Amino acid sequence: MERISWHQYFMAQSHLIALRSTCERLMVGATIVRDKRIIAGGYNGSVSGSAHCIDEGCYVIDGHCIRTIHAEMNALLQCAKFGVPTDGAEIYVTHFPCLQCCKSIIQAGIKTVYYAANYKNHPYALELFEEANVRIEYIPLEKQTLNLLPKRIND
Numbered sequence: 001m002e003r004i005s006w007h008q009y010f011m012a013q014s015h016l017i018a019l020r021s022t023c024e025r026l027m028v029g030a031t032i033v034r035d036k037r038i039i040a041g042g043y044n045g046s047v048s049g050s051a052h053c054i055d056e057g058c059y060v061i062d063g064h065c066i067r068t069i070h071a072e073m074n075a076l077l078q079c080a081k082f083g084v085p086t087d088g089a090e091i092y093v094t095h096f097p098c099l100q101c102c103k104s105i106i107q108a109g110i111k112t113v114y115y116a117a118n119y120k121n122h123p124y125a126l127e128l129f130e131e132a133n134v135r136i137e138y139i140p141l142e143k144q145t146l147n148l149l150p151k152r153i154n155d
């Protein structure tokens with residue numbers, strides 16, 4: 001029996017979470033992992049209970065949709081809300097995080113960032129990651145990972 005790797009397992013989780021995104025400009029998912037356990041997940045969407053981009057359109061200012069909380073922030077805030085430590089944890093994201101999220105990831109004590117796609121990778125973010133000794137690694141989601149799904153279901 002084929003078993004998916006840890007990297008593919010967590011990265012596939014982030015891609016699944018991204019399907020819940022409510023902003024059509026970019027659907028992002030994030031999974032925070034500690035000791036090979038998923039401790040939180042997040043997608044980019046509006047503040048709970050507020051209007052969604054998919055219903056009312058994006059609220060764009062200076063080329064950015066300001067309605068949403070980014071996936072990485074939502075995952076970190078889930079930890080804050082429920083009192084789960086993020087120090088020393090890892091994060092799996094579908095897209096390279098924006099500068100604001102990169103700073104929050106560092107400040108939350110996350111030590112490794114795995115991303116499946118480049119997305120405007122900010123040079124200052126790379127600098128900050130290096131300074132803070134945060135490891136960044138490109139882990140694309142392998143097609144093979146998803147191909148295993150229908151195979152298993154039909155078995």
Ligand SMILES: [Zn+2]
Pocket residue numbers: 022023024025053057058059065066067068
């Ligand atoms: Zn939007």
Ligand SMILES: [Zn+2]
Pocket residue numbers: 070071072097098099100101102
């Ligand atoms: Zn962000």
